[in-house]
Amino acid sequence: MPPKRITIRDHTAEANLFARRSVIAMLIIVVALGILISNLYYLQVTRYEDYQTRSNGNRIKVLPVAPNRGLIYDRNGVLLAENKPVFRLEVIPEQQDKIQQTVADLSQLLDISQSDIESFNRELKGQRRFKPVALISNMTQQQVAIFSVNQHKYPGISVEARLKRYYPFGDTLTHVVGYVAKINKRDLQKLEESGQDANYAATYDIGKQGVEKYHETLLHGKVGYQEVEVNSQGRIIRTLKFQPPVPGTDIVLNIDINMQMVAQRALQDNRGSVVVIDPRDGGVIALYSNPSYDPNLFVHGISSKDYRRLLSSADRPLINRATQGQYPPASTIKPLLALAGLNEGVITEKSRVYDPGTYQIKNGPRTWRDYLPWGHGWVNVTKAIEVSCDTFFYDLAYKMGIEKISSSMSAFGFGQFTGIDLYEESDANMPNEGWKRARFNKPWYIGDTIPVGIGQGYWTATPLQLATAVAKLVDRGHSFTPQVIRGQKVDNADDYIVYPPSENYPVDMGDEKYWDIVLDAMYGVVNREGGTAFKAFRKTPYVSAGKTGTAQLIGIAEDEKYDASKIAAHLRDNAMYVGYAPYENPEMVVTVVVENAGHGGSQAAPVARALMDYHFHEQEEQK
Template structure:
């Protein structure tokens, strides 16, 4: 029997084994070193960072939206307020099929076609991860019905919300404005202004009017809660809380009673009225008719109501007091008269014969007076009382357009007043340089003739006319018109007055002002164009009637109201202040497509003055009176 020969070399194999073992051990050591370094990096070097991330997963920061400040009139009547209610809201990004979800929701909660239209509009304007309301102001029964079925609707929740409300609706819509959903454009502006952080959790922002102009005062400061959550994202407890700071309350100079009186005096007519305190520039009334229900815009207006408002021939969304531009008509004449006296072109004693027309030298055209046959001998006083066109045609030709522009622009016509709501337009007080720039044409003498009686290129707003009238009433002081009278701190209750701001004072001769002011008083007395409005008044007031042309009249033709479409008829205008001896209120009135200032606008002013000075309530409608001087003629101014 042969023995096997052992071929294995144990020393060599042992050596190889030891090498493999050393390599493995080294590999393990390297891995452990790497693991140690990584642990050290995560737990020591980056401990604070990852602790913060862990806390962020455990703790949610929830914004607490502040209550919006309230808005009151000068007597404490509420114009904008808040109330709490529950809303049904959907986060579109968390819902697989919006339409199916809405159909299912409609089986337990009433969701109308209007609700759906408004929701689709909000979806187009907002990001998909935002919570959007499908129904506001849920009833207790609806809340209970949804709570029992909540498991069926991921991405749908009931949330407690604070809603805005405007109790007075149309009558103050153009002053107060409204809030509405924040859109992408608003977000961009907030980020640009550095206010975006303060709007976390906020869904609404002021869009127009006081709500927009005083947004920072009204919004307040957003608070926050640190809430501990579980792995499913459910709240466990509140760790800390920073209370939100409510927005400040605004007290307007507006007198809601006076606003109501003006609205009632207007009846169903379209137009505007602006009343100022000539002693400080406070806005006492600011009416644009028709108005609209500003509550419709808060949650996002539905398409049907939007179409009704936006397409209405009456243009209820147009703020006529702030943005409506109209030829001033004869209300321009008092400023022309002051220009004549101040620039030495006319003396109080100067008089001229009025044959009923004026002709420029070398021009074969007659510029007619509103009264056929004219007014006979006319001086400056009479020219205002009877509103003689011919006097001002002649005066304008002597003054020239640049003198007219430079002097009358001091009264704020053709420029923004700076009132504390946005959107004001400038109107137009023309000049030779303006026409050349605008039309590349030189200025003609005939252009000046039209401007003299408040027509032609002349365009102004009711606010500007009220501002200019204020300056006559207070002897040349230009106060900044303002709607906000006081601001109340929501935390302390302290009320801070918004001081009057005197912009400038015109250097007018008192004797010249007195001449014009005496004539304006006589406008409201027998023989004046507003005599019917001034009859039997318990106080003295001054005013000037005007008629603003909508369409031109061919040379040789007379204005015939009955033959013209109602929308093309002239506008009635009136500027006035009272009491004449110590003015407390100055106003401008525009009534669209109703004829002359003496027959329509002046009676409205009388009722407004009666309420303001005597507490007398106006009639429900304005009587259709016709001035004796205007029975068979049409005053173009």
């Protein structure tokens, strides 16, 4: 159909129409560009800083860098805890599809132990998918070599070198130095509560026991930061800024590792503990609990089998007997009670008691036996301490009464924390009337007081409490809080800063003469014929003093339950000894407890002698 042309085309009019429409179109374009530009202005000028921040947030990631943990030295500069590079085989779970298949392949290739696989699977469950999990926590050189060759087959799996704590002396120091282990949920919660979680952003291990735990803040150091530029895949392109971490402080302990080893050897296979402190500054020279265990097991994540073995052992190696073991102090506290009795005027230097082998309150229904069935005859206070006469002290306790005993013994630190720099400490028990009522809702009977006179009954004490009490005694009321830490190193120098010791509130026991009487009696225990430790310390090149103890057993550790089947094996007495040397100007106070070994004089005193012998032998060598 051909178009009909009715009108003649007016080209000028059409051109004008087109021009008008073109101008309108151009105007629309200008308006549209205006909208576009105002939006770009909004993005690039109004919200510039916001988008710049977000752009930087995209590309800049801050990675925390863990500080190196401070080293631990003994007082002579021997390294007790160090950081060793350890090679770990790490798996990033999200980069592995068939993780169990891969693990099976690798365990064939690298001969991975079952316990490693076990702990890997345990950790895998609780870990976020993009965080690496260790498949082998401690690779051998051979494993590293074999894996390196096959690495290309295992994307997302790599060998990482990391510094791990290593305790070269193993079980010798476990209860003092403690150990570090992987930060767990509870640790993390505590860190968050104390606002320390940022400081631990790159840290894997934290102190769990002993000095490692108590001085965690000192040892840990301060986290560093690395500001890196990453691309959209998270790959690091370059480092923009590096704020190095501040390494943890190297610390020096009062511990003498050799003394510690002497203690370990002297205790042999016996359950028991040794505490050696320096009465001049409260320094803990040795603190050993037997049996012990290897702390290095915990550093790499102890297998559940090993842990169960430690936990269920009848010897309870996990307990620090020196600070947590609650023992009846037995005869070791007799000098202290004598001092309190003299001070209270209950006895005098001259008062005598006749010991027929038993003690009976006038017209009382019950008798208490002296350990010597035929009795010691007439004894004064000095003799009573030297031969450890029970009857004398039954009588003294009866005359003093529990409240006076309790308050005077509390002044020596019984029933209280010593304040040692270890969290694993018990305050044991110094009984009195109020305590019994609160504990058993029963009145205090006079019959409860009598055994307290020989350190039995409700009275319990830790070996460390005994040591600090003796330290107070030898310094006539003055003493220092026991300290494991001695000082800290500065700038890698060989020398170190010694922390000032912190002095305890002095014990006020009146007349100097009372102290003389008691200390002289302790001298007698060791140095006079008939003294209970006379044989043990025969012919020492130094002069020491002390007191033996033989505790009738009720229980030992705080968490040990009464168990009829075990009682038979545990029936034997605990052998105990407290002592100090030299007699004049003492340099060391020693407490020894040997569980179920028998007499203190024959079983515990030789251990104390071994320690003193070592101390004075070393001193001789140095001269």
